[in-house]
Amino acid sequence: MKMECLCVAGSGRMNEDAYVTNQTKHLFAVVDGVSSLVPYENADGLTGGAIAAQIVKEHLEEENGEQSLPELLAAANERLYACMRNDRINLEKKEALWGAACAIVRVEDKFIDYAQTGDCMIFAxxxxxxxxxxxxxxxSHLEQAAFAKWESCISAGIRQHSELMEHCRDILISNRYQANTEGGYGVLNGESACPDFIESGRINRTQLRALVLLTDGLFMPRPYGGAEPRWEETVLPIVHKGLQRYADDLITLENSDPECVRYVRFKKSDDKTGIVLHLSE
Known part of the structure; x- marks a missing residue:
């Protein structure tokens, strides 16, 4: 098995992504940290999202093979809860919680187990x-309202990223309150409801060429006024030309549109983390 890995900081102050490659345990994961809406930094200057990503990463790296992947993510969620409580985070306020999305696979000889929460993705x-x-x-269903607002502001003549973000901020904040709720989305954030929103499954390896794990910073963005890109437009270039070259091309595209008006997105460049497992050539 050949493996490619990449973890690149976006345009934010620090990289809140992480990844796990435990080849001994055949375990691979990408993690996307989500900072609290209440500004927080620890003594080392790390944001809540960066801390959450590292907590999940460290927990997955300690995996002993005795738990299912959903159980493993649920245990990482409990560890995140304990760390926030230890740092005296107000756990009663959703806006104060640190969080992380995660996609994880365990590669066996005959099959692949997987689990996911948030918007990290796994492709066969x-x-x-x-x-x-x-x-x-x-x-994605919650982001659509924010994307629609973003596009309507562009249509109205707004061309500055900061102003576009200000018009969409209320929607983005509202979306964060939907974490681990019915009709919302799953995320590792210490809440007891989190395990109910972890998705998982198993596939066999017949004709399987590669597995691709991505945080959302590597998704091909939607052009203003255009259709949402098909997953093939993201995944096949990664498999064919390599993760690094795909990321370089995507960053070039993002740098050509710093105000996010040609391609609809909330940051000029999000953190980018990916793992490609080439299972057969």
């Missing part, structure tokens, strides 16, 4: 280049 790529999403970006 077959010998004929069929791309099969194993997961669903759980926040």
């Amino acid at each position: 790529v077959y010998a004929d280049d069929t791309v099969r999403p194993l997961t669903h970006p759980q926040v």
Whole structure:
């Protein structure tokens, strides 16, 4: 098995992504930290999102093979809760919680187990280049309202990212309150409801060429006024030309549109983390 890994900071102050490659345990994961809405930094200057990503990463790296993947993510969620309580985070306020999205796989000889929460994604790529999403970006239905508002502001003549963000801020804040609720989305944030929103499954390895795990910073963005890109437009270039080259091309595109008006997104460049497992050539 050949493996590619990448973890690149976006345009934010620090990289809140992480990844896990435990080849001994055949365990691989990408993690996307989510900072609290209440500003927080620890003594080392790390944001809540960065801390959450590292807590989840460290927990997964200690995996002993005795738990299922959903159980493993639920245990990471409990560890995150304990760390926030230890740091005296107000756990009664949703806006104060640190969080992390995660996509994880365990690669066995005959099958692949997977689990996911948030908007990290896992794709199976077959010998004929069929791309099969194993997961669903759980926040996409909530983001659509913010994207629609963003586009309506562009149509009204707004061309500054800061102003576009200000018009959409209330929607984005409202979306955060939907974490681990019915009609919302799953995220590791210490809440007891979190395990109910972890999705998981198993596939066999027949004709399976590669597995691709991505945080949302590597998704091809939607052009203003255009259709949402198909997953193939993100996944196949990664498999064919390599993760690093795909990321370089995406960053070039993002840098050409710093105000986020040609391609609809909330940051010029989000943190980008990916793992590609080439299972057969």
